[in-house]
Amino acid sequence: MAVPALAVLAVYAAQVAGRAELRAPAPTPVLTDRHGAFLTQLGHESGAPDGRHVDYGYWPVTPPERVARAMLALEDRRFRSHPGVDPVALLRAAWQNLASLRRRSGASTIAMQVARMQDPAPRTLWVKAVEAGTAVALTLRYGRDAVLAQYLRLVPYGNGSHGIGHAARFYFDKPAGDLSWAEIALLSAIPQAPALHNPRNPAGLARAKARGQRALATLAAQGAIGPEEYATAIAQLAAMTLPPLPLRPDALHLVLRLRDMVARQGIAGLDPTDARLRTHIDLGLQRRVARLAEARFAALHQDGARQMAVMVVGRGTREVLAAIGSAGYADTPGGAFDYTAAARSPGSTLKPFLYALALQREVLRPDEVIADLPDRSLGIGNADGGFLGPVLPRQALANSRNIPAAALLRRIGLETAFRSLRDLGLHDSAEPAAYFGLSMAVGSLPTSLDRLLRAYGALAGDGMLGDLLWYEGQPAAPPHRVLPEWAARQVTLFLADPQARLPSFPRHGTTEYPFAVALKTGTSQGYRDAWIVAWSRDYLVGVWIGRDDAATMAGITGGLGAGALAQAVLLDLHGTSADALTAGGFPAPEGTAPVALCARTGRPDDGACGPTLLEWLPAGSALAATAEPAPPADALAATASRLSVVTPEHNSRLWRNPEAPARLNRIALRAAVRPQAAQVVWYVDGEPFAVADPNETVYWPMAPGVHRFQVRLPSDEAVSRPVRIVVE
Known part of the structure; x- marks a missing residue:
């Protein structure tokens, strides 16, 4: 009897010893938005006789x-x-x-x-x-x-x-x-x-x-x-009554993405005693964007659009503030797919990176005239079937011309461009660059909306590339430089110029804003995908519109379809309307000076070249030096001591409201004259505009374009320094 008893005792002692330690499941996080509002909670899932069971807390x-x-x-x-x-x-x-x-x-x-x-x-x-x-x-x-x-x-x-x-x-x-x-x-x-x-x-x-x-x-x-x-x-x-049960908002794609990211990447620095994980999502903004998307998507549905995705990112922080994954998770065709992460043809949205790479590698200059003309060797045509002829890079990119982009890609080299786009995180394709060929410039290389927003963050962030940030404690490598600051700023200025978008994108439409916005649209072959990525001083917005079955839509483009939604979102973010006017713009590259260039020749404006574009060129370049020929020394002394244009300010950017009365669409011109003179003559774009008392305010009716103002004396060689402005 002693041996069995000892055996039982040994088994008992072994089982007790094996259990005599304090063990607990890992703490499960409760996810909130950036303001602390409940988003969801992640738990430990297990099978149960009555089905799936989830435990929380610990x-x-x-x-x-x-x-x-x-x-x-x-x-x-x-x-x-x-x-x-x-x-x-x-x-x-x-x-x-x-x-x-x-x-x-x-x-x-x-x-x-x-x-x-x-x-x-x-x-x-x-x-x-x-x-x-x-x-x-x-x-x-x-x-x-x-x-x-x-x-x-x-x-x-x-x-x-x-x-x-x-x-x-x-x-x-x-x-x-x-x-x-x-x-x-x-x-x-x-x-x-x-x-x-x-x-x-x-x-x-x-x-x-x-x-x-x-x-x-x-x-x-x-x-x-x-x-x-x-x-x-x-x-x-x-x-006692309990507060209402916290409910997950109607943002299932967002919740599922966050769940997968936390499971895959983990959380750094989470307090296990109060495991609330604060995400960067703004639920109030998420709901507003969803309402705006729903309202504008309804108008596109009749033209064959069946799905959409929208993302909003903080420009300076790279924090994801809102993400709409589909037009409806359960009640739209293919709605269970998260289209912010779906790989689709990007249309022309990769072109800005090719221009930035070309500028960086010095195979393109901002003042270089390039050809938008038929070129059978490229095997690519423009989407509208027409040609703009000789254009500046600013115009070629802002008008999204296919032929100049393909020619530029050939100059850069397929392998170089393919590698650069991979370094930007736009693709991880195992296919060789030759598989995509020159059509890489117009949409043959698939990518997704979240990849685009991450890469465009480098253009909007002076060339620094970093991961999109979804939650606090998200493991992420520090941002690193992928483009020179000057190249990123130059391309941003290309994309922020409404005047340069003419004639492909009409003024005062879905691609124009009352504040500075850089944007790029994309439309894939057969109108299967419509894209836009746009950024302002504070925000980066991306929109995709298409179909779950990748079928064609009826003429829905990035500019008209996706552009209308992006415009509504950015106006809401900035708390303004399309007819407001806000000063400010994007910074120019360091060490550059503004030069008005003739759009057809790329030469400095001599007053007789027709359409002009304001371009930023290295301050020591020959074009910048000749753009404003120095007056004789005695005239310069007279200018400095006697005449100056007080308003408008040099290099200011103004917006014209086409719906406002004419009396409101005008600029006040003021001069300073020392010593006093009886009269001054105002010159606008090299032509006399008005004769006035030096102390009198003169009003000039605004007209779109680049304009130059000077003040002269009627009977003297003295002339003020020119003041240039841009009216949009």
């Missing part, structure tokens, strides 16, 4: 004294005196169970419950004995306070919530240390039977309140609560 906690007292009052009154097993409770339970055939009295201590929660098993006598031994071992090894903290980390509070830290946030949206006595009593009542005491249904709430009253009475008897506190707590508990 936040480690230092038990607040009041919470500990309430829990011990209900679950283990002699916790501080027994070694993990309560002999008194065991004897009482045994007597009660023998005396009654129906009643079963338990004797589980806090430590025994910890052992059971860590290693759940069917409730046999052997299992109970192992739990008792484990309880003693845990208490001896870690001490009572650690065992109590473990209990309050693991104990279930119903509705998937585990641990007092999570339950306090889940039910009352506050830390456990801030719970009132009434709230503590209610939560302490739940663990004995979470389903029976579920506070989210009326019957369960009533039972939890009744059990909570018992806890308060015990605490009052122990002197833990004074008479006034007890009366207040009883009244509050009786009247």
Whole structure:
């Protein structure tokens, strides 16, 4: 008999030793938006007989004294005196169970419950004995306070919530240390039977309140609560109603992306005791963008559009503020796909990177005239079938001409461009560059909206490329330089010039704004995809419109289809309307000077070249030097001492409102003359405009384009320095 007994004892000791450690699942995060509004929570999923089951919480906690007292009052009154097993409770339970055939009295201590929660098993006598031994071992090894903290980390509070830290946030949206006595009593009542005491249904709430009253009475008897506190707590508990259950917003694609990113990349610096993960999403903005998208998408649906995606990113921070993954998750064709991450033909949206690369590698100059003319060797034509002839790079890119872009790609080299686009994160294709050929410039290389926004962040960020940031603690490498600052700024200025977009994009349409915006549209072959990426001083916005089956749409382009939505979003972001006027623009490359160039020849404006464009050229270049020939020394002295244009300011950029009355679309011209003279003559674009008293304000009606203002004296060679402005 001794040998079997020793064998049983050895098995028992081994099982107790194997369980005598404190173990807990990893804390599960609650995701909020950037302002703390509930977004979703991520849990531990497991299979269950009745289907999928998710557990939340397990936040480690230092038990607040009041919470500990309430829990011990209900679950283990002699916790501080027994070694993990309560002999008194065991004897009482045994007597009660023998005396009654129906009643079963338990004797589980806090430590025994910890052992059971860590290693759940069917409730046999052997299992109970192992739990008792484990309880003693845990208490001896870690001490009572650690065992109590473990209990309050693991104990279930119903509705998937585990641990007092999570339950306090889940039910009352506050830390456990801030719970009132009434709230503590209610939560302490739940663990004995979470389903029976579920506070989210009326019957369960009533039972939890009744059990909570018992806890308060015990605490009052122990002197833990004074008479006034007890009366207040009883009244509050009786009247208690729970705040509404936090609901996930209607942004399932966003939630699923965040869930996958957290599972794949992890979280750096998350506080496990209060595992709220703050994302960079702005739920208020997310809802506004969704409403704007829904309103404008409805008009495109009749032309064959069936899906869309929108993203908003902080320009300086790279933080993702809003992301709409589809036109409707469950109620649109293919709506379950997240089109912010879907690879599609990008149309012309890769062209800006080719121009930036060409500038960087010095195979293109901003003042170089390039040909938009038929070229059969390219195998590519313009989308409109026409040609603009000789154009400046600013015009070629702003008009999204295919022939100049393909020719530029040939000059750069397929392999070089292909590698550069990969370095920008726009693709990870295993195919060789030759597989795509020159059509890479017009959309043959697939990419996705989120990849585009990341790469365009380098253009908008002075050449620095960094990951898009979705949540705090997201592992991300520091931004690194992929383009020279001057090249990124030059391309930004190309794309921010409404005048340069003519004639392909009409003025005052979906691609024009009352503030400085750089943008690039894209339309894939057969109108299968319509894109736009646009950025202002503060925001970067990307829009894609298409179909789930990649079929054609009826003439929906990036400029008209996607452009209208991007415009609505940016106007909302800036809190303005299309007819407002806002000063400001994008910075020019360091060490450059503005030069008005003849659009057809690239030479400085001599006053007789027709259309002009304002270009930024190196300050020491020959063109910049000859753009403003220096007057004779005596005339320069007279200019400096006698005449100057006070307003408008040199190199200012102004916007004309076509819907405003003519009296409002004008510029005030003011001059300074020392010593005083009887009259001055105002010259606009080299032609006399008005004769006026030097102190008189003259008004000039605005006209789009680049303009030059000077003041002269009627009977003197003196002339002011020219002031150039751009009217859009």
